[in-house]
Amino acid sequence: MNQINRLAIVGGSHGNELIGVxxxxxxxxxxxxxxxxxxxxxxxxxxxxxxxxxxxxIDKDLNRCFTEHNLPDAETPSYEELRAxxxxxxxxxxxxxxxxxxxxxxxxxxxxxxxxxxxxxHPILLRLAAHLRAINPLVKVYIHQQPKNSGFLRSVSxxxxxxxxGAVAQGILNAELFQQTEQLVYAVLDYFxxxxxxxxxxxxxxxxxxxxxxxxxxxxxEDGEIQAMIHPQLQFRDYEPLHPGEPIFLTFKGKEILYExxxxxxxxxxxxxxxxxxxxxxxxSQKEVIDID
Amino acid sequence: MNQINRLAIVGGSHGNELIGVxxxxxxxxxxxxxxxxxxxxxxxxxxxxxxxxxxxxIDKDLNRCFTEHNLPDAETPSYEELRAxxxxxxxxxxxxxxxxxxxxxxxxxxxxxxxxxxxxxHPILLRLAAHLRAINPLVKVYIHQQPKNSGFLRSVSxxxxxxxxGAVAQGILNAELFQQTEQLVYAVLDYFxxxxxxxxxxxxxxxxxxxxxxxxxxxxxEDGEIQAMIHPQLQFRDYEPLHPGEPIFLTFKGKEILYExxxxxxxxxxxxxxxxxxxxxxxxSQKEVIDID
Numbered sequence: 041m042n043q044i045n046r047l048a049i050v051g052g053s054h055g056n057e058l059i060g061v062x063x064x065x066x067x068x069x070x071x072x073x074x075x076x077x078x079x080x081x082x083x084x085x086x087x088x089x090x091x092x093x094x095x096x097x098i099d100k101d102l103n104r105c106f107t108e109h110n111l112p113d114a115e116t117p118s119y120e121e122l123r124a125x126x127x128x129x130x131x132x133x134x135x136x137x138x139x140x141x142x143x144x145x146x147x148x149x150x151x152x153x154x155x156x157x158x159x160x161x162h163p164i165l166l167r168l169a170a171h172l173r174a175i176n177p178l179v180k181v182y183i184h185q186q187p188k189n190s191g192f193l194r195s196v197s198x199x200x201x202x203x204x205x206g207a208v209a210q211g212i213l214n215a216e217l218f219q220q221t222e223q224l225v226y227a228v229l230d231y232f233x234x235x236x237x238x239x240x241x242x243x244x245x246x247x248x249x250x251x252x253x254x255x256x257x258x259x260x261x262e263d264g265e266i267q268a269m270i271h272p273q274l275q276f277r278d279y280e281p282l283h284p285g286e287p288i289f290l291t292f293k294g295k296e297i298l299y300e301x302x303x304x305x306x307x308x309x310x311x312x313x314x315x316x317x318x319x320x321x322x323x324x325s326q327k328e329v330i331d332i333d
Numbered sequence: 334m335n336q337i338n339r340l341a342i343v344g345g346s347h348g349n350e351l352i353g354v355x356x357x358x359x360x361x362x363x364x365x366x367x368x369x370x371x372x373x374x375x376x377x378x379x380x381x382x383x384x385x386x387x388x389x390x391i392d393k394d395l396n397r398c399f400t401e402h403n404l405p406d407a408e409t410p411s412y413e414e415l416r417a418x419x420x421x422x423x424x425x426x427x428x429x430x431x432x433x434x435x436x437x438x439x440x441x442x443x444x445x446x447x448x449x450x451x452x453x454x455h456p457i458l459l460r461l462a463a464h465l466r467a468i469n470p471l472v473k474v475y476i477h478q479q480p481k482n483s484g485f486l487r488s489v490s491x492x493x494x495x496x497x498x499g500a501v502a503q504g505i506l507n508a509e510l511f512q513q514t515e516q517l518v519y520a521v522l523d524y525f526x527x528x529x530x531x532x533x534x535x536x537x538x539x540x541x542x543x544x545x546x547x548x549x550x551x552x553x554x555e556d557g558e559i560q561a562m563i564h565p566q567l568q569f570r571d572y573e574p575l576h577p578g579e580p581i582f583l584t585f586k587g588k589e590i591l592y593e594x595x596x597x598x599x600x601x602x603x604x605x606x607x608x609x610x611x612x613x614x615x616x617x618s619q620k621e622v623i624d625i626d
Contacts, residue, residue, distance in 0.1 A: 065558075066585045094610065095388070149502040209442040209502035211606030215562040215583045265358075269508040290508045292359045313504030317387065 044199075044232045047141040048131055049074060049083040049225060053103045053193055054314070055090025056210040059218050060145030063225070076229050078236035082139065084130060086193070089119060094211055096314055103144070104191040128196065142200035143228060144193045145221065149313045150322075151276040152206040154220055155180040159195050164235070166332045168201075170244040171231050172224065179224070180279055181249040182308060182325065207276060210313055247332050250279065250306055250325035257319045259289060259297060267291055270311045270321065278308045282324075289321070337492075337525045340434040341424055342367060342376040342518060346396045346486055347607070348383025349503040352511050353438030356518070369522050371529035375432065377423060379486070382412060387504055389607055396437070397484040421489065435493035436521060437486045438514065442606045443615075444569040445499040447513055448473040452488050457528070459540060459625045461494075464524050465517065467536040472517070473572055474542040475601060475618065500569060503606055540625050543572065543599055543618035550612045552582060552590060560584055563604045563614060571601045575617075582614070 049067060051060030067074045067083040074081045085091060087102045099118035106124050117125075131139040156172065156179065158165050169181040182204075186195050194200030205221050208214045234240040258266040268289035274282070281304050282288070288307075289297035299305075305324040309315065342360060344353030360367045360376040367374045378384060380395045392411035399417050410418075424432040449465065449472065451458050462474040475497075479488050487493030498514050501507045527533040551559040561582035567575070574597045575581070581600075582590035592598075598617040602608065 062562075062585060149505055207502070209500070209606050211503060211609065212442055212604050213559075213562040214568065214604075216565045216568070218562060218585075219587070266506075269355075269506040269511060272509045275507065275509070292355060292511075294512070311505050311507075313502050316504065 043236055044079045044140045045137060046080045046082065046139040047143070047229070047232060048139045049081065049143045049145065050086045050127070050193060051083070051145040052088075052091045053086030053144055054096045054101075054146065055087050055092070056094055056096050057145075057147040058211065058213045059147050059205060059208065059221055061085065061091055062213060063145060063218065063222055066222075074225070074229060076233040078233055079140075081229065082130070084127070086127065086144075087120065087123060089123075096210070101314075103146075103193055106189060106193050106196050107191045108189040124193075127193070131196070139197060140199055141228075141232060142194055142197045143225060144200065144202040145225075146202050146204045147208045147210075147217070148204055148206035148309060149209060150206050150309045150311055151278045152204045152308065153180055153278070154178055154217075154224060155182055155204045155308075156224075157182045157184060157194070157202040157204050159184060159186040159190070159192060159200065160198065161185070162198055163332070164199060165201060166247060166330070167240075168228065168231055169249070170247045170332055171240070172227055173247065174243040175227050176224070181247065182252070183249055184252040184323075245332060246329050248327065248329050250308060251328055253305060253324045253326055255320045256288070256307075256322050256324060258316070258321045259291070266316070268297055271296065274307065274310060274322075276310070278310050279306055279327075281305075281327075282307050336529055337372045337433045339373045339375065339432040340436070340522070340525060341432045342374065342436045342438065343379045343420070343486060344376070344438040345381075345384045346379030346437060347389045347394075347439065348380050348385070349387055349389050350438075350440040351504065351506045352440050352498060352501065352514055354378065354384055355506060356438060356511065356515055359515075367518070367522060369526040371526055372433075374522065375423070377420070379420065379437075380413065380416060382416075389503070394607075396439075396486055399482060399486050399489050400484045401482040417486075420486070424489070432490060433492055434521075434525060435487055435490045436518060437493065437495040438518075439495050439497045440501045440503075440510070441497055441499035441602060442502060443499050443602045443604055444571045445497045445601065446473055446571070447471055447510075447517060448475055448497045448601075449517075450475045450477055450487070450495040450497050452477060452479045452483070452485060452493065453491065454478070455491055456625070457492060458494060459623070460533075461521065461524055462542070463537040463540045463625055464533070465520055466540065468520050469517070474540060475545070476542055477545040477616075538625060539622050541620065541622050543601060544621055546598060546617045546619055548613045549581070549600075549615050549617060551609070551614045552584070559609070561588075561590055564589065567600065567603060567615075569603070571603050572599055572620075574598075574620075575600050 051064035102120040268291040271287040287296040344357035395413040561584040564580040580589040600615040
């Protein structure tokens with residue numbers, strides 16, 4: 041792939057993550073903000089019914105519906121399965137090539153800071169990540185490797201990725217994170233514009249990233265009810281090292297539960313509201329520095 | 334009223350405010366924690382269907398349904414109107430006197446800290462507030478005067494009040510605030526126990542409080558869509574002075590909107606997620622120190 045021809049910005053795949061919703065509304069009102077000469081930019085709201093209802097989703101999580109199985113047909117499709125198909129059609133208009141790049145805008149109640157989430161290690165994405173970190177060293181890079189059409193919107197395109205910012209509660213705007221996300225989107229657009237013009241030189245030849253190792257669930261009883269909370273010492277400490285023997289949970293009775301792994305890990309997505317029902321208290325990751333070229 | 338005979342602790346009037354939900358579950362599992370010799374303590378979950386759905390409410394806000402109009406009957410009752418009636422019946426068992434004290438447990442995405450919200454200036458409530466502040470000076474006292482049966486659960490009893498803690502996102506637990514809320518509940522129970530035994534001496538004869546002046550809405554367009562966000566300089570600054578000419582909003586285009594009032598006020602409930610749909614960006618209050626006896 042030498043040239044990016046179409047790029048999509050999606051906000052509100054989750055209806056209660058308002059920064060993406062209002063950024064896309066702004067881009068639709070002022071399209072020049074996201075217009076670049078060498079490619080077409082499309083912006084769209086992911087889940088309009090969920091946005092109207094102020095909820096993450098209506099029937100099921102839209103950002104798990106972009107699977108090969110769901111996309112062609114489903115016997116009793118949910119609203120989100122139908123919407124996933126519609127979005128696919130928008131991203132691939134008839135007689136147009138499929139969109140090359142997808143930027144999917146999300147927020148988290150976890151202290152994700154300004155994070156880009158990559159579903160694969162495509163050299164263009166790694167170079168983009170290094171570029172964004174050169175502009176703003178606060179940008180974090182999280183790799184959660186997934187096959188194509190694994191359910192996530194970003195997985196339908198080889199150059200799809202998410203921007204995940206936090207900590208911000210569901211259902212509210214945070215002006216500082218709104219502006220930081222907006223600047224990050226412009227930096228991504230400018231990056232592809234420079235790429236297309238062959239003008240981009242690599243500013244960083246190594247990249248610090250967090251590679252997913254898997255999830256940890258809350259302690260639960262036989263009915264599935266949680267029995268403990270994120271430990272105060274871990275709350276908001278995303279990307280910081282967690283050593284064996286350090287506390288991760290606190291039961292409702294006040295008993296500490298320690299991390300029993302054998303090596304130091306880096307938790308992220310700590311105490312994300314939407315993950316309680318998914319059985320995820322946090323992701324664990326390993327921190328790596330890789331060479332890129 | 335010389336003697337408290339029954340006290341109710343209600344959590345989960347809003348289904349996505351988890352600290353109250355899990356505190357009540359804890360109290361129901363370990364009832365000795367809330368048992369005191371001189372009165373009966375009842376604990377209950379306010380909105381079980383909303384708790385199961387992980388939402389504030391199913392049809393309408395339960396904590397606006399405790400009105401004289403809604404309580405006796407309604408032609409097409411919503412789930413919450415019916416539930417409000419049920420709760421009234423639980424609080425007034427046949428052949429029992431009505432519950433004397435209601436503690437209604439809430440959380441907010443605003444930086445409310447550890448706040449008690451009083452709907453009236455009953456001397457017993459003011460003395461309670463002074464007592465709680467003597468134990469923990471971080472406790473804040475907010476007065477939002479309302480008539481009896483004004484819709485709020487706390488308004489059905491002369492000695493009803495809310496505990497409002499934050500900032501915490503909807504749908505998550507925060508262990509530190511959970512434990513602080515729990516200790517505050519025990520302090521309230523101990524206060525009424527001491528009152529009943531006539532053992533309580535006033536530890537503070539003045540009380541700092543925030544008296545509600547009204548609400549401020551977000552700037553909106555003709556369709557009702559918000560056009561600005563809470564200004565970063567105001568975000569999380571609940572209870573701090575706001576002077577005329579200081580910024581309160583930031584439009585999506587980046588323009589500051591200033592506070593145009595004539596006197597210094599103290600905003601609270603700044604950026605509460607549930608208030609976007611109610612047309613409330615924040616409450617303004619005045620800070621007062623009153624004598625109590």
